[in-house]
Amino acid sequence: MSVDIWVVNGYFDGQRFSERGPHTIVAEDGRIASIEQGDFAGAIKNHYRALRGFDATVVRVPFLMPGLAEAHAHLFLDGAELDPKKRMEYLKADQDTMLDVARRSVQDSYSHGVTLIRDAGDIHGINTQVKEEFRGRSECPVIRAAGRGLRKVKRYGSFLAIEAADTQSIAGCIEKIAPYADDIKVLLTGIIDFKTGQMVGSPQFTAEESRLIVSYARSYGKKTLTHCSGLDGLRIAVEAGFDSIEHGFFMDRSILCQMTNFQIAWVPTFSPVAFQRDRPELAGWDRDTVGRLDEILDNHYAHLLMAHQLGVPIVAGSDAGSYGVPHGAGLVEELVHADRAGVPLEANLASATSVPRRLWGCPSADIRAGNTVDMIALPGSPFELLDNLRHVISVYRTVGRDAVAA
Numbered sequence: 001m002s003v004d005i006w007v008v009n010g011y012f013d014g015q016r017f018s019e020r021g022p023h024t025i026v027a028e029d030g031r032i033a034s035i036e037q038g039d040f041a042g043a044i045k046n047h048y049r050a051l052r053g054f055d056a057t058v059v060r061v062p063f064l065m066p067g068l069a070e071a072h073a074h075l076f077l078d079g080a081e082l083d084p085k086k087r088m089e090y091l092k093a094d095q096d097t098m099l100d101v102a103r104r105s106v107q108d109s110y111s112h113g114v115t116l117i118r119d120a121g122d123i124h125g126i127n128t129q130v131k132e133e134f135r136g137r138s139e140c141p142v143i144r145a146a147g148r149g150l151r152k153v154k155r156y157g158s159f160l161a162i163e164a165a166d167t168q169s170i171a172g173c174i175e176k177i178a179p180y181a182d183d184i185k186v187l188l189t190g191i192i193d194f195k196t197g198q199m200v201g202s203p204q205f206t207a208e209e210s211r212l213i214v215s216y217a218r219s220y221g222k223k224t225l226t227h228c229s230g231l232d233g234l235r236i237a238v239e240a241g242f243d244s245i246e247h248g249f250f251m252d253r254s255i256l257c258q259m260t261n262f263q264i265a266w267v268p269t270f271s272p273v274a275f276q277r278d279r280p281e282l283a284g285w286d287r288d289t290v291g292r293l294d295e296i297l298d299n300h301y302a303h304l305l306m307a308h309q310l311g312v313p314i315v316a317g318s319d320a321g322s323y324g325v326p327h328g329a330g331l332v333e334e335l336v337h338a339d340r341a342g343v344p345l346e347a348n349l350a351s352a353t354s355v356p357r358r359l360w361g362c363p364s365a366d367i368r369a370g371n372t373v374d375m376i377a378l379p380g381s382p383f384e385l386l387d388n389l390r391h392v393i394s395v396y397r398t399v400g401r402d403a404v405a406a
Contacts, residue, residue, distance in 0.1 A: 014354035206236070
């Protein structure tokens, strides 16, 4: 048996913040056995030595919380690469090159405290390959992979998805995707034209087609997530019953009310748009375009707070791998954006810890007796200084039977 003891000043258990430390958290064989207010490390260590004949490991850290969950990443893309030509050339790279990038993305995520990643798809299936490669290994996150996504013929998303031409071909496409995917990713709309502040094109799939996609996905036991922005697409998304709406720019209250009623999750992905607003010189944006980016983000902030108030399940995802959004660090920035929107910090942190795991049916990482160890240590409480989220001291998680520190 192995015993690990943490003494902390405060901790966030996945739902609530506990301060007024110290607190003592004890794990046996990688599973949390007890949580007590007070510093009992010495007494507990003596107990195990005297009665069971072995030593316990004691660690003192300022703050603990569950490992972070990144809800929207593309592991095969390097978000820190800012040269547009290199990014375009990279899309023609071979499998080995893309796998190397994905491996670095996984490690970068872990170093920032991310212990669960949902990869939102790539046409090459790199995400499913790297998922299998890292399965069960220490010092890396658990990967949930969407495999290859689904798009309409000749519409946006060639680097992410296979094509469906009509209702007849949808079943065949889902049949190809489902065996290798944990979730079915659908590109329901295109991209935003930042110069005009409007969506490019109409929705890719009709309401009827979208309902078919969701129905076929459910027949395979798969949840669905949809790349979707703009009211036309959002109306279709909620009518079809997708499990999660990714991005969701140009949201409105009526859509949010429906999302609340049907408990459709929202992954708002501020980071790619915010990066272009903050670094307009890289894309050559003029002052008018920057103003439109500001308007888009302000609208997004307002509707995220509204979503929280209405009870929409909010899940943090950064679209890591997108231009200017590095893996790991991007998720922390996403939490900073939600904080700026006014989302209370307990709910904000839950969106990157307990909420996604619950919605996806993953084992809980909440710091509670009975749960396996899946925690990160910070240099201080994010409730005192949000910037503490950027400086992960250690990651502790159960691999096999023991709690492994990295």
